[in-house]
Amino acid sequence: MSTQSAQSANIEAIKGDITAIEVDAVVNAANSSLMGGGGVDGAIHRAAGPELLEHSKELRRDYPDGFPVGAAAAIPAGQLPAQWVIQTVGPNWNVGERDESLLRSCFTSALDEAVRVGARSVAFPAISAGIYGWDPKTVARVAVSAVRESARLADLDRVVFVLFNDDLLQLFTAELDN
Template sequence: MRIDAALGDITELDVDVVVNAANSALLGGGGVDGAIHAAAGPKLLEACREVRATRYPDGLPVGEAVATDAFDLRARWVVHTVGPNWHAGERDPAMLAACFLTSMEVAVDLGARSIAFPAISAGAYGWDVDEVARIAVGSLRAWKVGTAQDRGPDGTPNGITYARFELFNARALDAFQRALAA
């Protein structure tokens, strides 16, 4: 699996899956969540309401992930995950790692080959972007070792072959590039 980082708008990427740094309500919000909902159009909100009504009536828990169609995005699916909120005392790195790992699992179950992540929890949720980068890159590298080397019956690799961190500012990009270089 190839992993890279770039500065840009996650809503414009042509990948199988974009990951949404959602809130537990799944009904849109600010930052990446608001941008994804705005770009995907009103059907994304309808799909998220359906997920809430049928699977997560109390909201999506921190570290879990769920998929919807991507509607008006170039991507095929949106995988929504809820990062831990540093300001609310959710400071366990394993909670943040779970966001990346469960998103990868959901994406593979969908049949995705490419995925793009934002810097989950590095915005309004207050995690230090350097820490987010270290945990995110470490999680994807652990995934790569654990699953990307598996082969299907025809000899082709199973799962994600390309992962990208699409970042909102130069500081975040620098943090992720340092983590990828380590």
């Protein structure tokens, strides 16, 4: 399902593999170490190859206490079809990070970073909807509203939520249809 914004970017949700999608920038739901992990983060690191880890290590040098929740930074995408991986750390519900503004910031900061590096198309996973314990329906609502309301939307052609199962796809599609 997709919607055309009054500004310019086409916003859509699809079921698929975020590591295989052809966009300029893929957003990674990273952990604060930026060194890879499980879920989407692990899949992106595996598909991108060792270059992504090396660029992540360089980025991490600026953040000795870990990359901050809600921030975003673009690094070269290694072997992915995308040019950039935008690292962002979602809030972890399980450790008390329950402020929706932190989750919203993941999406808006990633869009800011995408535009900064010249990306015209961006793919997002369902940040924090997995092991970080956020309710997927809340993630869909916050993600779609953050993207729709972003001032950066006019600078993009396509924003796609790439979801790994039918339940997430249904939730994001419902939000896009609202």
